[in-house]
Amino acid sequence: MSLVTDLKHNKILIGDGAMGTLLYSYGSDFCYEELNLSQPEQIYNIHRAYLNAGADIIQTNTYAANYSKLERYGLQDQVKEINKAAVQIARRAAKNEYVVGTIGGIRGIKPNSISLDEIKRSFREQLYCLLMENVDGIQLETYYDLQELETVLEIARKETSLPMIAQVSLQEIGFLQDRTPISEALLRLEEIGADVVGLNCRLGPYHMLKTLEEVPIPKKAFISAFPNASLPSYSDGKFQYESDAEYFKECAHLFREQGVSVLGGCCGTTPEHIRAFSNELKNLQPVKEKEVKQRQRDIVIQSASKSMYVPLCEEVKKKQSIIVELDPPRKLDTSGFMEGAKALKEAGIDALTLADNSLASPRICNSALGSIVQSELNLRPLVHITCRDRNLIGLQSHLMGLHTQGIREILAVTGDPASVGDFPGASSVYDVTSFELIKLIKQFNQGLSLSGKELGEKTSFSVGAAFNPNIRLIDKAVERLEKKIEYGADYFISQPIFSEEKLIETYEATKHIDKPIYIGIMPLTSSQNAEFLHHEVPGIKLSDSVREQMGKFKESPKQASVEGLNIAKSLLDTAMDLFNGIYLITPFMRYELTVELAKYARMNHPSLLARRSQNA
Ligand SMILES: Cc1cc2nc3c(=O)[nH]c(=O)nc-3n(C[C@H](O)[C@H](O)[C@H](O)COP(=O)(O)OP(=O)(O)OC[C@H]3O[C@@H](n4cnc5c(N)ncnc54)[C@H](O)[C@@H]3O)c2cc1C
Ligand code: MET
Numbered sequence: 001m002s003l004v005t006d007l008k009h010n011k012i013l014i015g016d017g018a019m020g021t022l023l024y025s026y027g028s029d030f031c032y033e034e035l036n037l038s039q040p041e042q043i044y045n046i047h048r049a050y051l052n053a054g055a056d057i058i059q060t061n062t063y064a065a066n067y068s069k070l071e072r073y074g075l076q077d078q079v080k081e082i083n084k085a086a087v088q089i090a091r092r093a094a095k096n097e098y099v100v101g102t103i104g105g106i107r108g109i110k111p112n113s114i115s116l117d118e119i120k121r122s123f124r125e126q127l128y129c130l131l132m133e134n135v136d137g138i139q140l141e142t143y144y145d146l147q148e149l150e151t152v153l154e155i156a157r158k159e160t161s162l163p164m165i166a167q168v169s170l171q172e173i174g175f176l177q178d179r180t181p182i183s184e185a186l187l188r189l190e191e192i193g194a195d196v197v198g199l200n201c202r203l204g205p206y207h208m209l210k211t212l213e214e215v216p217i218p219k220k221a222f223i224s225a226f227p228n229a230s231l232p233s234y235s236d237g238k239f240q241y242e243s244d245a246e247y248f249k250e251c252a253h254l255f256r257e258q259g260v261s262v263l264g265g266c267c268g269t270t271p272e273h274i275r276a277f278s279n280e281l282k283n284l285q286p287v288k289e290k291e292v293k294q295r296q297r298d299i300v301i302q303s304a305s306k307s308m309y310v311p312l313c314e315e316v317k318k319k320q321s322i323i324v325e326l327d328p329p330r331k332l333d334t335s336g337f338m339e340g341a342k343a344l345k346e347a348g349i350d351a352l353t354l355a356d357n358s359l360a361s362p363r364i365c366n367s368a369l370g371s372i373v374q375s376e377l378n379l380r381p382l383v384h385i386t387c388r389d390r391n392l393i394g395l396q397s398h399l400m401g402l403h404t405q406g407i408r409e410i411l412a413v414t415g416d417p418a419s420v421g422d423f424p425g426a427s428s429v430y431d432v433t434s435f436e437l438i439k440l441i442k443q444f445n446q447g448l449s450l451s452g453k454e455l456g457e458k459t460s461f462s463v464g465a466a467f468n469p470n471i472r473l474i475d476k477a478v479e480r481l482e483k484k485i486e487y488g489a490d491y492f493i494s495q496p497i498f499s500e501e502k503l504i505e506t507y508e509a510t511k512h513i514d515k516p517i518y519i520g521i522m523p524l525t526s527s528q529n530a531e532f533l534h535h536e537v538p539g540i541k542l543s544d545s546v547r548e549q550m551g552k553f554k555e556s557p558k559q560a561s562v563e564g565l566n567i568a569k570s571l572l573d574t575a576m577d578l579f580n581g582i583y584l585i586t587p588f589m590r591y592e593l594t595v596e597l598a599k600y601a602r603m604n605h606p607s608l609l610a611r612r613s614q615n616a
């Protein structure tokens with residue numbers, strides 16, 4: 001008999017439950033599959049417990065017994081021994097019940113983490129090892145990536161006519177992580193030749209049942225479900241699953257009503273959960289017909305403000321534009337900051353840029369200040385976001401918050417690492433690079449979150465990116481800039497430039513770029529400040545003449561400051577001849593300096609466009 005024959009004879013088959021969770025709870029924290037060799041009795045006992053609980057099918061302890069996964073433990077040369085032992089243990093435990101060889105997804109939640117070629121090699125080796133040991137079928141489980149599952153299923157289908165169970169893992173109700181609807185994914189698996197198609201892991205009965213409501217009963221294949229016991233919680237340093245087996249009793253009937261004919265458990269389930277399924281469904285047949293719910297798609301609403309809002313990157317193509325950085329305060333008093341912002345607004349700047357905990361030291365949250373500046377001063381905020389302080393959850397929530405606050409301009413940067421700041425022990429998150437952050441923000445503009453979930457509205461962010469021309473080979477910086485454009489950057493803001501030569505070099509190297517560049521100009525405040533920048537800040541080099549000029553006023557801070565302003569004005573003149581955008585950086589909260597530079601620029605460069613207009 002084959003398990004497919006049983007299914008065709010209208011039987012419901014009960015699968016086993018978790019292997020890994022039980023081993024984890026017994027204290028194993030090495031490679032679970034290696035236990036087939038070193039602790040075969042422990043694995044045997046778990047199989048027996050599931051069989052005693054009523055399982056008709058048990059899975060070999062081979063979820064990760066392939067080259068790619070065993071390599072993490074240095075066990076990649078023992079694929080054959082481990083799989084062979086696993087089948088033999090399961091065979092010894094089973095009487096008339098079926099033994100299926102399990103192969104788990106390799107990519108997990110990271111879609112392109114491993115090449116398909118590597119996956120194919122690894123998969124083939126494990127598949128042959130299992131087939132050589134006389135299994136009753138193959139169970140492909142926990143595939144987040146449909147492309148991976150389709151690839152390995154095709155290989156397996158060519159190699160054997162044994163029963164084939166193919167299971168994906170849910171991202172959320174109804175969908176895989178790449179937004180393929182589950183009903184479509186299961187249909188594709190059926191077409192490739194899986195005998196049983198279904199779901200396992202990550203989420204529990206609730207999410208699976210809601211998903212299955214949208215899945216029709218397949219024409220040829222059968223439906224399986226191996227839910228987790230619950231969502232895991234983390235306590236006493238361990239992941240724990242809290243659902244009780246009583247709950248699984250009720251769920252057994254609901255799964256049956258959704259057309260499930262193979263029902264088992266995944267992470268967190270125990271023999272008690274399987275006993276509940278088995279007792280409830282023992283004498284029942286699967287349903288043949290069911291009502292399929294149609295998914296109500298979220299309506300994407302165009303953001304109302306989008307049509308009215310003219311982003312900086314559009315404005316700067318038509319007229320010269322000045323933006324100024326004023327760092328949020330390190331202390332709670334915002335009066336100085338607000339005075340500075342007001343003075344800058346009066347000086348006629350186009351936007352105030354607000355750094356995100358620059359130099360990795362905590363400051364008042366820039367979105368809070370940005371929102372105040374916008375509402376109280378009617379001054380456009382440009383909020384920096386680093387990849388350092390927020391993980392993917394925090395970043396997305398932050399973006400939604402910015403949209404809600406009506407903030408539209410974002411500068412997406414990597415961020416100085418935590419090690420340079422006031423809390424060197426803090427973690428630097430870097431879940432994404434600046435490239436991926438740009439892409440994520442642009443995806444929000446399509447009304448989709450990172451996982452492709454509809455946000456119900458499109459954001460209308462305009463995304464700036466950092467450009468660092470202060471490197472020896474400027475072409476490398478331009479290559480990076482071009483890559484940021486590919487990811488969706490709308491415009492650029494440069495690090496401060498301190499010499500005419502560098503300004504001209506930057507112009508020549510970027511004149512083919514059709515995105516606006518705001519050139520950084522920062523007034524020097526003292527000789528010490530100049531020497532620090534020259535010697536200690538990576539990439540920044542001041543010309544000898546500038547250092548000499550500043551050096552003349554070592555004893556006279558006031559005059560040094562005036563000299564710093566004069567140097568900045570001269571750089572600004574050149575920059576405004578070449579570029580449409582100027583980015584003034586306020587040093588040490590001395591906004592009177594950037595106010596003066598902004599006024600100077602407005603007075604002396606009334607022209608609408610840069611003379612040698614790049615970026616227009
Ligand atoms: C306009 C501007 C605003 C900034 N605002 C903030 C802020 O608000 N908060 C904050 O903490 N930091 C800020 N920074 C600092 C910035 O985050 C760091 O300088 C960071 O290391 C570079 O950021 P990025 O986004 O330009 O890096 P990316 O271009 O994403 O570079 C990322 C990494 O690659 C490296 N890299 C860059 N260029 C090259 C190259 N040519 N070859 C090889 N490797 C390279 C970088 O060192 C960095 O480690 C800002 C910088 C600029 C220019
Ligand atoms: C991580 S999902 C697959 C788990 C596997 N079936 C086990 O129970 O160990």
Ligand SMILES: [Zn+2]
Nearest residue numbers: 201202266267
């Ligand atoms: Zn699982």
